[in-house]
Amino acid sequence: MNRRLILKFENLIHFHGACRQLHTLSCRSVCRAQWKPVQTSTCPTRSVHPYPQCWQKDKLFRVASSPCRYLSAKEEKEKGRRKLPMTRGEVEIRQQMTVEELARGMGKDIDHIYEALLYTDIDVDSLEPDSILYEDSIKLIVKKSGMKYKSAKLKEEKERENKDAVKRPPADPAFLTPRPPVVTIMGHVDHGKTTLLDSLRKTQVAAMEAGGITQHIGAFLVHLPSGEKITFLDTPGHAAFSAMRARGTHVTDIVILVVAAEDGVMQQTVESIEHAKNAGVPLILAINKCDKPEADPERVKKELLAHDVVCEEFGGDVQAVSISALKGDNLMVLAEATVALAEMLELKADYTGLVEGTIIESRKDKGKGPVTTAIIQRGTLRKGCVLVAGKTWAKVRFMFDENGKAVDAASPSIPVEIMGWKEVPSAGDDILEVESEQRAHEVVAWRTYVEQQEKMKKDGEVIEAKQKEHRMEYEKKQQDLAHLSWRQRKAALYKASKHLMPLKPKERTEMEKNVLSIIIKGDVDGSVEAILSVLDSYDADDECKLDVIHFGMGDISETDLSLAETFNGVVYGFSVKANESIKKMAAKKGIKIKLHSIIYKLIEDLKDELSSRLTPSVVENTVGEASVLDTFSVTVGKNKIAVAGCRVQKGQLDKKMKFKLVRKGNVIWKGSLSSLKHHKDDVQVIKTGMDCGLSLDRHIEFNIGDEIICYEEKEIQQTTSWDPGF
Numbered sequence: 001m002n003r004r005l006i007l008k009f010e011n012l013i014h015f016h017g018a019c020r021q022l023h024t025l026s027c028r029s030v031c032r033a034q035w036k037p038v039q040t041s042t043c044p045t046r047s048v049h050p051y052p053q054c055w056q057k058d059k060l061f062r063v064a065s066s067p068c069r070y071l072s073a074k075e076e077k078e079k080g081r082r083k084l085p086m087t088r089g090e091v092e093i094r095q096q097m098t099v100e101e102l103a104r105g106m107g108k109d110i111d112h113i114y115e116a117l118l119y120t121d122i123d124v125d126s127l128e129p130d131s132i133l134y135e136d137s138i139k140l141i142v143k144k145s146g147m148k149y150k151s152a153k154l155k156e157e158k159e160r161e162n163k164d165a166v167k168r169p170p171a172d173p174a175f176l177t178p179r180p181p182v183v184t185i186m187g188h189v190d191h192g193k194t195t196l197l198d199s200l201r202k203t204q205v206a207a208m209e210a211g212g213i214t215q216h217i218g219a220f221l222v223h224l225p226s227g228e229k230i231t232f233l234d235t236p237g238h239a240a241f242s243a244m245r246a247r248g249t250h251v252t253d254i255v256i257l258v259v260a261a262e263d264g265v266m267q268q269t270v271e272s273i274e275h276a277k278n279a280g281v282p283l284i285l286a287i288n289k290c291d292k293p294e295a296d297p298e299r300v301k302k303e304l305l306a307h308d309v310v311c312e313e314f315g316g317d318v319q320a321v322s323i324s325a326l327k328g329d330n331l332m333v334l335a336e337a338t339v340a341l342a343e344m345l346e347l348k349a350d351y352t353g354l355v356e357g358t359i360i361e362s363r364k365d366k367g368k369g370p371v372t373t374a375i376i377q378r379g380t381l382r383k384g385c386v387l388v389a390g391k392t393w394a395k396v397r398f399m400f401d402e403n404g405k406a407v408d409a410a411s412p413s414i415p416v417e418i419m420g421w422k423e424v425p426s427a428g429d430d431i432l433e434v435e436s437e438q439r440a441h442e443v444v445a446w447r448t449y450v451e452q453q454e455k456m457k458k459d460g461e462v463i464e465a466k467q468k469e470h471r472m473e474y475e476k477k478q479q480d481l482a483h484l485s486w487r488q489r490k491a492a493l494y495k496a497s498k499h500l501m502p503l504k505p506k507e508r509t510e511m512e513k514n515v516l517s518i519i520i521k522g523d524v525d526g527s528v529e530a531i532l533s534v535l536d537s538y539d540a541d542d543e544c545k546l547d548v549i550h551f552g553m554g555d556i557s558e559t560d561l562s563l564a565e566t567f568n569g570v571v572y573g574f575s576v577k578a579n580e581s582i583k584k585m586a587a588k589k590g591i592k593i594k595l596h597s598i599i600y601k602l603i604e605d606l607k608d609e610l611s612s613r614l615t616p617s618v619v620e621n622t623v624g625e626a627s628v629l630d631t632f633s634v635t636v637g638k639n640k641i642a643v644a645g646c647r648v649q650k651g652q653l654d655k656k657m658k659f660k661l662v663r664k665g666n667v668i669w670k671g672s673l674s675s676l677k678h679h680k681d682d683v684q685v686i687k688t689g690m691d692c693g694l695s696l697d698r699h700i701e702f703n704i705g706d707e708i709i710c711y712e713e714k715e716i717q718q719t720t721s722w723d724p725g726f
Contacts, residue, residue: 090148093138100129102138106145116141163446165388165432165439167356168378176348180221180229180413182251182375183338186275187258188266192288196258196325197222197232200335219360219373219415220402225332228339231375231413233360251358251375252279254341256334257309258286261295261322265303273307282345284319284337285311291324349412355379355433359389360415362424363524364553370394370421374431381410381433386440387418390429391447393440394421424553427525514544516613517569518606519560520551521576527599528553531574534603540722544613556582556593564591570609574602603724610722616715624651624710626692631702641674643695644702653686653694653710661700662707671697 091106103110110129117124120137133141142149185193200222220232233252255276259269276283285304287297301311301320310316319337323330356378365371372389385396397420399407410416434440481489520535522528528551538546549567550560556571556578564571564586571586573595578586586593592609596602630645646653653659655676661669676683677693686692694708 090150091142093135093142093149093151095135096132097138098130098132099127102133102141106142106147108145112145113141116144119144160446160449163442164450165434165443167430167432168353171350171353171378173348175350175352177351179347179349179411180231181253181338181342181345181347182231182233182413183254183256184233184252184281185256185258186272188260188263188268188272191258191260191263191266191269192325193258196256196286196288196323196331199325199328199331200232219375221415224335224339226336226339228335229413230335230338230342231415251360251377252281253345253347254284254338255281256284256286256338258288259300259304260289261287261297261300262289262292264296264300265307270307273304273309277308282317282341283309284334284341285309285321286334287320287322288325290322291327291329297322347413350378351380351411353379355381355385355387355431357381357431359425359427359429359431361524361526362427362553364424366555368398368419370419370424372418372421372425373415374418375415376410376412378412379433380412381416381418383408386434386437387431388434388440388443389421389425389431391444391451392421392423392425393434393437393444394418395437396420424525427529514613514615515547516544516610517547517549517564517567519549519564519569519571521556521560521571521573522551522553523575525553527574530599531572531602534599534724537724538722540610540720543718543720543722544610546610555579556595558582558585561586561589561591565589570594572596572602572606574599607720607722607724610720611718614718614720616717619714619716620711621714622651622709622711623657624653624686624688625649626653626686626708626710628702628704628706628708629691631704641695642699642701643693644706644708645691645693646708647691648686648688650688651710652688653692653708655684657710657712659696660709660711661696661702662709663703663705669696669698669700673697 089107091102093102093105097105099110099113103113106112114124114127117127117137120140122133122137139149185197187193197220222230222232224230255272257269257272257276259265273283285301287300289295290297297320301314304311305314309318311318311320313320319341321330321334321337323334325331355376357374357376359372359374361373363371370392381396381399383396383399387394387396396418399410399419400417401407402415402417407416432443434443481492484492520528520531522531532548532551535546535548540546547567547569549569550563555576556573560571561582563569570592571594573593575597576595578593578595583593594602594605594609596605626646626648628644628646631642632645633640633642635641653676655673659671659673660667673694674697675693675695676686678686678690683692
C-alpha cells in the first residue's frame with residue numbers, strides 16, 4: 001500500500017483520539033463554569049463564560065493533538081531506523097533550498113527526503129514541498145543518502161546596462177565656426193616662459209611666483225592688438241611637472257617652444273619636444289633672452305636638429321623667432337606667426353549642443369569649494385549646465401575668467417573656472433554635459449561600478465598569483481621536511497616562522513624608526529600629482545621605508561594631524577597654510593608640519609627627514625699605534641695575567657679609549673685595557689717613542705710582533721641614497 005495512504009490513515013486515528021480528549025476537557029470546563037463568584041463593588045471580577053471560547057477550543061485541540069503527533073513521529077523514527085539506500089553521486093547545494101528543489105537536485109522523490117529527515121530534529125509533519133531547508137540539514141540529508149555535496153557557484157551578476165556618457169559624433173563641417181587657437185608655452189625651467197606670457201598680457205604673473213618658477217598650469221585668454229584671440233597655456237618647466245606638460249599638449253593646437261639663447265637645449269626642452277610629437281602638435285620656436293651678450297640663437301637652432309626640430313632656414317617647417325620677453329622685442333612677430341599657423345590649421349568648432357571640454361587644473365578653495373579650470377572644446381557652457389567628469393558631477397553655479405571676473409557663458413577654446421562640483425575631479429578628466437542631474441547620477445554610478453569591477457578583477461589575479469606562490473612554497477617546504485622526524489620537523493617550522501612572531505617592544509621601536517610615514521597636502525590636484533610622481537621614484541626602501549598614508553588638496557586640518565599622530569608621521573604642505581590653532585595642536589602632540597612653496601625645497605626637506613631616520617654609521621679614528629716587543633706574565637693572587645711590553649710607534653695610547661689587538665692583519669680582540677704602566681707606575685697616557693706594559697680586560701696570549709691600536713668611535717649620520725633626479 002502506498003505510504004501516503006498509511007500516513008493519512010494514522011492521522012485519522014490520531015484525530016479521533018484527540019476529539020475524544022477534547023470532549024472530555026470541554027465537559028470539565030462546563031462543570032467548573034457553573035459556579036459564579038459574587039461580585040462586590042470594591043473588588044469587581046471578570047465574568048466567567050459557561051462555555052469555552054472558540055480560541056480556547058483551538059488551543060485545547062493543539063494541546064490534545066501534540067502528544068499524539070509526538071508519539072507518531074517517534075514511532076515513525078523507530079520504524080525508519082533501517083539504513084537508507086546508498087546512491088553514489090554528487091549534489092550541488094546552496095545555503096537555502098526547498099524540499100522539492102533538494103529532491104530534484106538529488107534525483108529522488110520527496111518521500112526520500114522525508115525519510116532522511118527522520119534522522120534529524122526537524123519536525124517532519126510541519127514540512128511541505130515548498131518548505132525551506134538550511135545548509136546544515138541539507139548536508140546531513142545528502143550524507144545519509146550516501147552522496148557527496150558541493151557548493152553551487154554563485155550566479156554571475158546580470159550584466160548591467162552601460163549608462164556611461166560619451167562624446168557626441170563629429171559635427172557636420174558645414175555647421176562649424178572658426179575658434180581661437182589654444183597655444184601651450186613649453187620649455188626648460190627659468191627660460192622665460194611666464195615672462196613671455198606676461199609681456200603678451202601686460203601683467204606681472206612671474207613676479208608673484210614662488211622661487212620665480214611656475215608650479216601650476218595656467219590658462220589665459222590674450223587679446224592681440226590686431227583683434228585676434230589666443231588662449232595660452234603656461235606649463236611648469238621643472239622636472240617634477242612632467243605630467244602637467246603632457247596634459248597641456250593634449251588640449252592644445254600649437255606649441256611655442258621657448259629656449260634660452262645662452263643656455264641652449266636642456267633636459268625639459270627635449271621632454272617638451274617629445275610631448276609635442278606624441279600629441280601630433282606643430283611647433284613654433286621662440287629663442288628667448290636674445291638681448292644678452294652671450295646669446296647665440298644659431299647654436300640653439302643647430303642643437304635642435306639632433307631632436308628632429310628643423311627650422312625653416314634649414315629647409316624645415318618650424319618657424320623660429322628670436323625674442324626678448326623681458327624687453328618685449330619681436331613679440332608681435334611671434335604673435336603673427338602663431339595666428340598665421342592657426343589660419344593654416346583652419347581651427348573650427350561646434351558652438352551648439354551638449355558641452356565637451358577638458359579639465360586643466362582642479363583645486364579645493366576654502367570659500368568656493370571644489371573649483372576646476374577647464375578648456376571648452378565643443379558647445380557653449382552656461383550657468384545651470386549639468387556636467388560630468390570622472391566619478392563626480394557638477395551643476396554650474398558660477399564661472400570666472402582668468403582675472404576672477406564672473407562670466408555667463410564660455411565658448412570653444414575659452415578657458416574658464418567652474419564652480420559647483422560635488423567633489424574635486426582629477427586634472428586631465430574629460431568634461432561632458434548631460435541632460436539632467438538624474439542622468440549625472442547614473443553616469444557616476446556606472447563609472448564607479450566599472451572601476452570596482454576592474455579592481456575586483458585585478459585583486460582576484462593578485463590573490464590567485466599569491467595562492468599559487470604560497471602553494472608552491474608549501475609543497476617545497478613539505479618536500480624539504482619529509483625525511484625528518486615529527487620532533488625535528490616541529491623545530492624546523494618554529495625556526496622558519498620565528499620572524500613572524502610578535503616583536504618585542506625594543507625591536508618594534510627600531511622597526512618603526514626605519515619607516516617614514518608622510519601626509520601630502522597641496523593647493524591643486526596637479527601639484528599633488530607632481531609630488532607623488534617624484535615620490536614614485538623612491539628606491540631606498542632597504543634604508544628607510546617611505547609610506548604615503550594620505551594625500552589631498554586644501555589647508556592642513558585636524559584630520560591630517562590625527563592621521564600623523566596615529567602613524568607617527570610628518571605632514572608636508574605645498575602652497576597651503578596651517579592656521580594657528582592647527583600649529584598649536586601639532587606642537588602639543590609633537591607632530592611636524594613642514595610647509596613649502598617651492599617643490600624642490602620640499603623634496604630636499606623630505607630627503608633630510610629620510611636621512612635622519614637612518615642608523616648612524618660608526619667610524620673608527622686611530623689615536624695611536626704600538627708594537628709588542630716582549631711578552632711575560634705576572635701572578636695576581638691565583639690568576640696569571642698576560643702582559644705585553646710595547647713601544648708606541650705613532651700617536652698615543654689613552655687608557656680611556658678603546659683598543660684592538662691585530663695579529664698578521666687580523667683583528668683578534670677588541671675591548672679595554674685593564675692596566676697601563678710606565679716604569680711600574682700606572683699612567684693614563686703613553687706618547688710616541690715611550691715604552692709601556694699593558695694587559696687586556698680578558699686573558700689573551702700576546703705574540704711578539706702583534707700590534708696594539710688605540711682608537712675612538714664616532715657616529716656619522718648617513719644620507720639617503722635616493723636621487724629624485726633634480
